[in-house]
Amino acid sequence: MRRAKVKKENPPVRLLGTMFLLVLGLVVVYVVLALGIFALVQQLVHLDKANYTLLWPILILTISAILGVLLAVFIFRGYLAPLSRLMQATQSVASGDYSVRVEMRGARGEVAEYIRSFNKMAEELSGVALLRMDFVNTFSHEFKTPLISIRGFAKLLQNDDLTPEQRQTYTNTVVQQSERLAAMSTHILELAQYENTEIVSGKxxxxxxxxxxxxxxxxxxxxxxxxxxxxxxxxxxxxxxxxxxxxxxxxxxxxxxxxxxxxxxxxxxxxxxxxxxxxxxxxxxxxxxxxxxxxxxxxxxxxxxxxxxxxxxxxxxxxxxxxxxxxxxxxxxxxxxxxxxxxxxxxxxxxx
CATH class of the missing domain: 3.30.565.10 (Histidine kinase-like ATPase, C-terminal domain)
Incomplete structure (x- = not known):
C-alpha cells in the first residue's frame, strides 16, 4: 500500500496576470496625467497667444487624477488589503493558531478564491488539531488503566503471604492486562498505517x-x-x-x-x-x-x-x-x- 502522490499546483498565474493589468492601467493613467501636466505647462508658457486655452489641459489633468485615485483605491481595497490580511492570517496559522479566519470584505476575483480556500484549510486544521488532542487524551487514558492494574497486581504478587489461589488470580490479571496492552498497541499501529494509506496495492x-x-x-x-x-x-x-x-x-x-x-x-x-x-x-x-x-x-x-x-x-x-x-x-x-x-x-x- 502506498500514499497517493499529491498533485502540485501551478503558480497563481491568474492573480499575477490580473495584478499586472491593474498596475499597467495605473501606469497608463499616470503617464496620461504627466502628459496633461506637460501640456498645461506648455499652455501657461504660451498663455499670451490668443489661440491657446487652459480648458483641455485642465480637463485632462482632472480626469487622469480621478482615474488614478479610483484605480489605486480599487487595487488597494480589492487586492492589496485582502492579501495583507491573508498574509497575517497565514503567519498566525504557522504559529499554531488554527482559529484564525480571513474576512472576505472587499476581496474579489482570485483573491476571494484564495481566502475561501485558506479559511477552509484553517477549519480543517482546527478540526484535525481537536481530533489529535482528543486522540492523545483518550489514548493516554486507555493505556494508563491497564498499566495501573498491572502495577497494582504486580506489587500484590510481591507479598509472600498470598494463597496459591490469590497468586493465580493476580497473575491471570497481569497476563490479561498485558495482552490488552499488546492488542491495543497492535491495533493503533494498524489504524495509523491504514489512515495514512490512500492506494491499496498487492491485490x-x-x-x-x-x-x-x-x-x-x-x-x-x-x-x-x-x-x-x-x-x-x-x-x-x-x-x-x-x-x-x-x-x-x-x-x-x-x-x-x-x-x-x-x-x-x-x-x-x-x-x-x-x-x-x-x-x-x-x-x-x-x-x-x-x-x-x-x-x-x-x-x-x-x-x-x-x-x-x-x-x-x-x-x-x-x-x-x-x-x-x-x-x-x-x-x-x-x-x-x-x-x-x-x-x-x-x-x-x-x-x-
Whole structure:
C-alpha cells in the first residue's frame, strides 16, 4: 500500500496576470496625467497667444487624477488589503493558531478564491488539531488503566503471604492486562498505517468465501468456549483485493460478535454477490445496541456500556471502517437492545 502522490499546483498565474493589468492601467493613467501636466505647462508658457486655452489641459489633468485615485483605491481595497490580511492570517496559522479566519470584505476575483480556500484549510486544521488532542487524551487514558492494574497486581504478587489461589488470580490479571496492552498497541499501529494509506496495492483474485471460513476457524476456540453456534450461508465468490488487508474486516467483526454474544447464542455469516457488488453480513444474538451507541460505534476508543469484558479497546471497528473505505466499500450496522446486531459490509465486485 502506498500514499497517493499529491498533485502540485501551478503558480497563481491568474492573480499575477490580473495584478499586472491593474498596475499597467495605473501606469497608463499616470503617464496620461504627466502628459496633461506637460501640456498645461506648455499652455501657461504660451498663455499670451490668443489661440491657446487652459480648458483641455485642465480637463485632462482632472480626469487622469480621478482615474488614478479610483484605480489605486480599487487595487488597494480589492487586492492589496485582502492579501495583507491573508498574509497575517497565514503567519498566525504557522504559529499554531488554527482559529484564525480571513474576512472576505472587499476581496474579489482570485483573491476571494484564495481566502475561501485558506479559511477552509484553517477549519480543517482546527478540526484535525481537536481530533489529535482528543486522540492523545483518550489514548493516554486507555493505556494508563491497564498499566495501573498491572502495577497494582504486580506489587500484590510481591507479598509472600498470598494463597496459591490469590497468586493465580493476580497473575491471570497481569497476563490479561498485558495482552490488552499488546492488542491495543497492535491495533493503533494498524489504524495509523491504514489512515495514512490512500492506494491499496498487492491485490490478487482469491476466494472470499474460503477466507470467511478460515476466519471462523481461527476463532473457533473463543466461540466454542462460550458455547456459541456459528452458521454460514456463503455463496462462492471470488474477490479481487488485498487478501491480508480484507481479512482484518472479518476478524474484527467476528471477534466483536463473539465478545458481545452471551453463552449459548448464535452468530450467522452470510455472503452474497449481486451485479456490481458483494455483501457480507455478520449477525449475532447478543446484547445489541441503542441508537446513540450505533452513532459512535465506529469512532476510535469508543466502547459501549455495558462492556462485557476488559479485552476490547474500542479500535476494532475503527479499523473495519477504514479498511472498508480503502476497498471502496461501505459498512453499516443495524441493532436493537437485547435483540442482537448485524454488521453489513458492501464491497465493489470489481474485476481484475
Amino acid at each position: 490478487t483474485l482469491y476466494s472470499l468465501d474460503e477466507q470467511l471460513r478460515r476466519c471462523v476457524r481461527q476463532q473457533e476456540r473463543d466461540w466454542l468456549q462460550k458455547g456459541l453456534t456459528v452458521e454460514g450461508d456463503l455463496d462462492q465468490v471470488d474477490y479481487y483485493g488485498n487478501e491480508e488487508l480484507v481479512e482484518h474486516i472479518w476478524s474484527n467483526l467476528l471477534s466483536n460478535a463473539i465478545r458481545f454474544t452471551p453463552a449459548g447464542g448464535q452468530i450467522t455469516v452470510v455472503l452474497r454477490q449481486s451485479e456490481g457488488e458483494i455483501t457480507v453480513s455478520v449477525s449475532d444474538t447478543g446484547i445489541g445496541m441503542d441508537e446513540e451507541t450505533q452513532r459512535h460505534i465506529f469512532e476510535k476508543f469508543y466502547r459501549a456500556a455495558p462492556y462485557p469484558d476488559s479485552r476490547g479497546n474500542g479500535l476494532g471497528l475503527s479499523i473495519v471502517r477504514r479498511v472498508v473505505a480503502l476497498c471502496g466499500g461501505r459498512v453499516a450496522v443495524f441493532s436493537r437492545p437485547g435483540k442482537g446486531s448485524t454488521f453489513t459490509v458492501t464491497l465493489p465486485a470489481a474485476g481484475e
